[in-house]
Structures are given as C-alpha cells and as structure tokens.
Amino acid sequence: MTTAPAAPRQHLPTPSAPFETHRPWSNWGGNQTATPAFTVRPRNEQEVVDTVRFAIREGLPVRAVGAGHSFTPLVQTGGVQLDLSAVSGVTGTDTGRRRARALGGTPVHAFGDPLWEQGLALSNQGDIDKQSISGAIATGTHGSGIELGSFSSALRWVKLVDGRGDIVEIGEDQIRELRAAQVALGTLGIFLEVELEVAEAYHLQEQITYPTWEETLSTIAADIAGNRHYSFLWCQSEESAGLYELPTPAGLSMVNRSYTKRYNAVHLDEAGGAIDLTEGRRRDRSYRIYPGGFMIPFHELEYYVPAEQGIEAVEAVQDLIRTVHPDQKYPMEVRWVKQDEGYLSPFYHRDTTVISVSGAPGTDYWPYLRDVDRTLQPYDARAHWGKIHFLTRDRVAQLYPEFDTFVQIRREFDPNGVFLNDHTRALLA
Ligand SMILES: Cc1cc2nc3c(=O)[nH]c(=O)nc-3n(C[C@H](O)[C@H](O)[C@H](O)COP(=O)(O)OP(=O)(O)OC[C@H]3O[C@@H](n4cnc5c(N)ncnc54)[C@H](O)[C@@H]3O)c2cc1C
Numbered sequence: 001m002t003t004a005p006a007a008p009r010q011h012l013p014t015p016s017a018p019f020e021t022h023r024p025w026s027n028w029g030g031n032q033t034a035t036p037a038f039t040v041r042p043r044n045e046q047e048v049v050d051t052v053r054f055a056i057r058e059g060l061p062v063r064a065v066g067a068g069h070s071f072t073p074l075v076q077t078g079g080v081q082l083d084l085s086a087v088s089g090v091t092g093t094d095t096g097r098r099r100a101r102a103l104g105g106t107p108v109h110a111f112g113d114p115l116w117e118q119g120l121a122l123s124n125q126g127d128i129d130k131q132s133i134s135g136a137i138a139t140g141t142h143g144s145g146i147e148l149g150s151f152s153s154a155l156r157w158v159k160l161v162d163g164r165g166d167i168v169e170i171g172e173d174q175i176r177e178l179r180a181a182q183v184a185l186g187t188l189g190i191f192l193e194v195e196l197e198v199a200e201a202y203h204l205q206e207q208i209t210y211p212t213w214e215e216t217l218s219t220i221a222a223d224i225a226g227n228r229h230y231s232f233l234w235c236q237s238e239e240s241a242g243l244y245e246l247p248t249p250a251g252l253s254m255v256n257r258s259y260t261k262r263y264n265a266v267h268l269d270e271a272g273g274a275i276d277l278t279e280g281r282r283r284d285r286s287y288r289i290y291p292g293g294f295m296i297p298f299h300e301l302e303y304y305v306p307a308e309q310g311i312e313a314v315e316a317v318q319d320l321i322r323t324v325h326p327d328q329k330y331p332m333e334v335r336w337v338k339q340d341e342g343y344l345s346p347f348y349h350r351d352t353t354v355i356s357v358s359g360a361p362g363t364d365y366w367p368y369l370r371d372v373d374r375t376l377q378p379y380d381a382r383a384h385w386g387k388i389h390f391l392t393r394d395r396v397a398q399l400y401p402e403f404d405t406f407v408q409i410r411r412e413f414d415p416n417g418v419f420l421n422d423h424t425r426a427l428l429a
Pocket of ligand 1: 028029063064065066067068069070071074075084104105125126127128130131132133134135136137138139140141142143185186187189190191192294384385386387
C-alpha cells in the first residue's frame, strides 16, 4: 500500500507582532539565561492578546519579561517570551481618589513626572527604578518604611490576558482575585494595564549617617517608628561599602558600621530654590531621592522575618558571616515593610524586617546563601520571589496561609498552564 506524501507546510506560523526567533536572553545579574523560540515585542494591547492566542494555538508556553531584574528563573521559557517594553506609559490619573493607571510595560521611573504634574507620586519606591511596573508587582517589590506597603499592595485594578486568551479585568469588587493578582509571578496572565493607589506629591529630605553597630542598635526602635523611610546597609569589612558603591567619609573605618538612610517628607518651595543635591542631605521630589544606581553586579538573596524578631535575625546573620563566612564581603541590607493582603505577598499579614545579602558573581557563594537560608528558617522566613531563595512548594505552602486559594485561582485563570515555566510549575502548579 502506498501513501501520498504529506503536503509540505508552506510557512510555519509566526506571531503578528514584531518578533525574533531563538534570541538569547539573560537577566541583569547574568545568572539566568534562556533562548525562547520567539521573543515578541507587541506594540499595543491587541498585539499582546494576539500573541497569547498565537501561543495557545501553537501549544507554546508564554512568559512575560519586564526589565529582567529578577535573580530567580521567573522569566525563562523555551516558548514565547513577551517583552512589553513598547506597551508603556501612564494612561490616566485621578487626583481626588489618588489613583494612577499605566500600561503593563511602564518602567517605575516613567511614573515620576506625569504623576507629579497631577499632584501625585508613588507612595514608596525601592533602591532602583528600572523595573517594569508589572515586574515589580509580580514579585512584591518594595522600598522601606514600616508604614509603607509594597508595589503589590497598591494594586487596585488590573486588566490582563488570561490563559484562554481572553481579556479579564479585576477590580476591588473581586477581592479574592485581586489578592491573587497582587503577587502572582506572572502566572495569572499578562498584565496589560494596572491601577495603583498613589500618594499626594511629596518632597523628601535625605539623611545619611554612619553609626557603629552599637550606635545603630541604640536608636533602632525610634528610627523604625519615627522615619518615613529607614534602612541601613551593615558592612562587615572595609571592602563592603565599595561593593555597593556607597559613598563613605574618608578615613572612617566601615567595619561593623552601618550606612544608614532616613528619608522624611518635607515641605519645599521649589521655586524658592530649596532643592539641595548635596550627597547625604539631599532634598528633592520623592521620585528623585529614592533610586540609587547599582553598576557593580551582585547576586542577591532576600528573606523576610516578622518585624518583632528582625534585629535578632539580623544579628544571627552577622554572627554567621563573622564566624563561618568572613570571606563574604557584600553589605547586608536591612529594611522594613508594612503588612498587606496579597495571598502570595511575603508581607501577608505580617509587618516585616527585610534582610538581603549578596554573593559575588563568578564565585561559589552557594554555601553562604544556604547557611543564611538555614539561619533564617527558624524565623519562618519568607523570600523575595525575584531574588535567590531555597523555598520549595512545601515550604511555600507552610509559610503562606492562603497558598491553596492562590493555586485554585491560578488554575481558574490558566487551566492549561500556558503561563508556567519549570520554576513556577514546581512552586505553584
Ligand atoms: C539592582 C537591583 C535592585 C533591586 N532593588 C530592589 C528593591 O529595592 N526592592 C525590591 O523589592 N526588589 C528589588 N529588586 C528586585 C526586582 O525589583 C524584582 O526582581 C522585580 O520583579 C524586577 O522587575 P522587572 O521589571 O525586572 O521584572 P522581571 O524580572 O523581568 O520579571 C519578574 C516577574 O514579573 C513578570 N512580569 C513582567 N511583566 C509582566 C506582565 N506584563 N504581566 C505579567 N507578569 C509580568 C515576569 O514574568 C516575572 O515573573 C532589585 C533587583 C536588582 C537587580
């Protein structure tokens, strides 16, 4: 019996939006790489929807990429990598309700001027402003301030494309879905547009000090409670400050000393020339004060412990560094974040002390980071989803009381796992 040869396929299907095939990708830290079949750069909402539908038709998984500033394998896919950097911009503000809407690919730094012109500002920001707003929300990105929540906690509405290729809006009247969307690691769908609760525009006054560890401890309770933003970077060696490019006074030993930041709101008359750009006592619009710049790469782990145990946990990590890992030189950063409601938020129902440590790229920092993980486990430490961590599904399920609710909602939004990759499947499938 003879069979007719299959007709050759004329063209392999391709996305309708601009795309490249097999383009190597790596993250900011250089510790994550991928070669997706398609890297697609939609120019508008419809092209995002079309790309997700294309992927569903072709049986390809989809992962969104923001600014690539996560250290964990969140973005990797062999299927479609969706880069929303061209779907960007603040789309509206409501000064009375203190709300701002922006497209999913908008970088954090692009909120500053348009919000300020409407008398508004982001309530808080982290150490950099390079992230996309959707990437920041996806991982619970935060700044510091015991009265201030993460970017995720400010999410009030989102329009996304789900795993069926449908556009879905989630607002405050769907509280269960909103709490899932607030920290979702990109697994509910592709965020097209978000609405954030924001603050009235405010200026900040910076104060940088260099206390010894004993001096840091003697004022810490008052500092946490009394400053809008309080954080410090503890240095274990003379080399530490340089690794994070911290400006330090000449001749001062930084061993067992902190680089301490306090930011407080201040009333300024910009026209009267009250802006001060002097390092260590800058006064300026809030969004110009927050972002630092990191040029020297590092690979960071960040864990979250209950605020009431924060200092004990910090001292446990200091002891670990001094006694077991004196070769590890990067500073330890310590910050505070207010509790919130996101089901997968590391700050879920818990005012939090944030402890971050880093290893040097190209060195074997794994024994150190594993020891930090072991040291902080007794404090029920949760972890930054975008920074190195050792959480397994079992640990996540124990640490997050609403884990099962999140998984259920994830399955409702993406029943076929279009938005999963190996990392997120292992944690959240
Ligand atoms: C130098 C540096 C400084 C940092 N400082 C801080 C800090 O101060 N505070 C802090 O908390 N973290 C900080 N981080 C971590 C960083 O904020 C997070 O990893 C954040 O998620 C990165 O955002 P991104 O836009 O780069 O997203 P990516 O890393 O590209 O992606 C993160 C997640 O967002 C998802 N995603 C992106 N876009 C979309 C979309 N449109 N729809 C759905 N999902 C989407 C991705 O799929 C992925 O799961 C820092 C990281 C670096 C490298």
